[in-house]
Amino acid sequence: MNFERFFAEEMAGLKAEGRYRVFADLERKKGDFPKATHHGPAGQRPVTVWCSNDYLGMGQHPAVTAAMHEAIDRCGAGAGGTRNISGTNHYHVLLEQELASLHGKESALLFTSGYVSNWAALGTLASRLPDCTVFSDSMNHASMIEGIRQSRAKKAIFRHNDPEDLDRKLTESDPAGSKLVAFESVYSMDGDIAPIDEICDVAERHGAMTYLDEVHAVGLYGEQGGGIAQRDGIADRVTVIEGTLGKAFGVMGGYITASANLTDFVRSFASGFIFTTSLPPAIAAGALASVAHLRRSQSERNAHQERAATLKRRLEAAGLPVIPSASHIVPILVGDPVACRAVTDRLMDDYGIYVQPINYPTVPRGTERLRLTPSPLHSDDDMDSLVKALSEIWQAMDLRRAA
Numbered sequence: 001m002n003f004e005r006f007f008a009e010e011m012a013g014l015k016a017e018g019r020y021r022v023f024a025d026l027e028r029k030k031g032d033f034p035k036a037t038h039h040g041p042a043g044q045r046p047v048t049v050w051c052s053n054d055y056l057g058m059g060q061h062p063a064v065t066a067a068m069h070e071a072i073d074r075c076g077a078g079a080g081g082t083r084n085i086s087g088t089n090h091y092h093v094l095l096e097q098e099l100a101s102l103h104g105k106e107s108a109l110l111f112t113s114g115y116v117s118n119w120a121a122l123g124t125l126a127s128r129l130p131d132c133t134v135f136s137d138s139m140n141h142a143s144m145i146e147g148i149r150q151s152r153a154k155k156a157i158f159r160h161n162d163p164e165d166l167d168r169k170l171t172e173s174d175p176a177g178s179k180l181v182a183f184e185s186v187y188s189m190d191g192d193i194a195p196i197d198e199i200c201d202v203a204e205r206h207g208a209m210t211y212l213d214e215v216h217a218v219g220l221y222g223e224q225g226g227g228i229a230q231r232d233g234i235a236d237r238v239t240v241i242e243g244t245l246g247k248a249f250g251v252m253g254g255y256i257t258a259s260a261n262l263t264d265f266v267r268s269f270a271s272g273f274i275f276t277t278s279l280p281p282a283i284a285a286g287a288l289a290s291v292a293h294l295r296r297s298q299s300e301r302n303a304h305q306e307r308a309a310t311l312k313r314r315l316e317a318a319g320l321p322v323i324p325s326a327s328h329i330v331p332i333l334v335g336d337p338v339a340c341r342a343v344t345d346r347l348m349d350d351y352g353i354y355v356q357p358i359n360y361p362t363v364p365r366g367t368e369r370l371r372l373t374p375s376p377l378h379s380d381d382d383m384d385s386l387v388k389a390l391s392e393i394w395q396a397m398d399l400r401r402a403a
């Protein structure tokens, strides 16, 4: 077989479909977020980033960077091992205690990323619970889907955010087997929010445990940044809450929080937890400082919500097709992969605005979109520039406007 030709042809196919991924080569500027330097084909240029998941700009927060500097000076660069073999640093232990306390759970377990936490925890639970069936929301993130697949457990997919369909699927399943319902709170591409309370009602009636991905909600919702379940006062109803330290907390890492027995079980059996070097101490220290700060401080969350509401209002006023969203995420429908990339190329090349196009398979075909993530650090001037640029591009490309 001619391997080189195979790879080249596959890539040519992706390009023809308009869904070949091009990574923007960025140099983030501490103290200047959301500004960055773009290293592009035409040289270096300043850009405003409108698609970062560093939702609150915590990646440049002085308390976070100071904690990381201090931890490097105290402990050095890496953790030096897996958690089991010399790589449990005191910062890991402190961070796990903080995360358990944040969510009001007995215990927490750190992973190298949110992806790994979903993949490893769901894979372990679903493969080892006796005769398990996983009930998975149809819009669940790739990391959950991969964890469930890896477990080889039976799987039933329920309609997105639909407790009645979940109820039907649970009713149809074998009453003797164990059941696990996996879903998210804030869905990051549409910005809609799950009916957590109703899903827990249904799960409880069928004796199912619940696994909630709060990746796009931790730090952002709830009086201490514990997510939507905390905001709604129902964190105790959810068996497992999973989160990331890489988005609103601005650093890196993932975690689950649950009962002491459950986390001990995952700690003991999850290959993706045990057989990998633990996070560097400085990462854990930075994440700890970020979580601790956002537990006390409400101002970032308030400003974040205000910025998101203002941006939605201004885009709608300009007649741009904003997809209604119940959260801080602001999607704009383009509906075609080639046009979607053309819009973002123009934003970057002509306006110095960086937005990554979101195409299949991240979203269904025909719903290709821009996904804007306003932060407390996006100014009115930044919004003026963005709305003006999008209006001009929509006009020039004759794109579909709001109904």
Ligand SMILES: *Cc1c(COP(=O)(O)O)cnc(C)c1O
Residues within 6 Å of the ligand: 113, 114, 115, 116, 118, 141, 143, 184, 188, 213, 215, 216, 244, 245, 246, 247, 253, 254
């Ligand atoms: C980003 C994301 C993850 C993975 O988290 P990382 O820390 O980035 O690996 C998990 N779930 C959802 C819904 C996500 O969007």
